[in-house]
Amino acid sequence: MAKIVIAYHSGFGHTKAIAERVHAGAAGVNGVDATLLNVEELPAPGADRSLGGRWGELNAADAIIFGTPTYMGDVSWVFKRFMEYSSGIWFGQGWKDKIAAGFTNSGGLSGDKLQTLHTLMVFANQHSMIWVSTGVTPSIYTGDGKDLNRLSSYSGLMTQADQGPPDKTPPQGDRLSGEAFGARVAQATQRWLAGKA
Ligand SMILES: Cc1cc2nc3c(=O)[nH]c(=O)nc-3n(C[C@H](O)[C@H](O)[C@H](O)COP(=O)(O)O)c2cc1C
Known part of the structure; x- marks a missing residue:
């Protein structure tokens, strides 16, 4: 059983709505135990x-998917606090060779979300984790009718919420993108574990 934890912060519920879809996508893969x-x-x-x-x-997970809103062009301070709290684990390289991936939600179509993903990626690399990309061709090229990877992000999942409650925004395409992302990371984790056995 591959163990996956979706470790997220959300100030106002929008990133949480995506975290729940990432969780659903990971949990939907056979042989995966996913936790929010x-x-x-x-x-x-x-x-x-x-x-x-x-x-x-x-510490017991095979993979950790990090999720945070973008606040002032980077991870939220609550998420940064979590990152710094993990420095003792870093010291012993306790998360080395776990699979990692990241997602961020913000109000702007861009809103400098790439900076946030870079922060998450550097964080994972400091822990010597194995970073997984988005792996979905953006809907602007596929015309998939579902708006998968609507924001054309490759280094991690980006989603965008308008001013409105989290049951209305981010839109459905972003939620489906969250499910696809969770499933991809879960499958990558299974392959990684099979290769290590
Ligand atoms: C303190 C603060 C800073 C923000 N900075 C950005 C930003 O840099 N870029 C952006 O696109 N949106 C920014 N926003 C908007 C949030 O990213 C957006 O409302 C998001 O949906 C919040 O997610 P949450 O509900 O999970 O907290 C900011 C919001 C707050 C409260």
């Missing part, structure tokens, strides 16, 4: 660097 984890609930490391709460789920 809001990084806001993770406690700070203890003085001895011990990590309580749900940190153990991240």
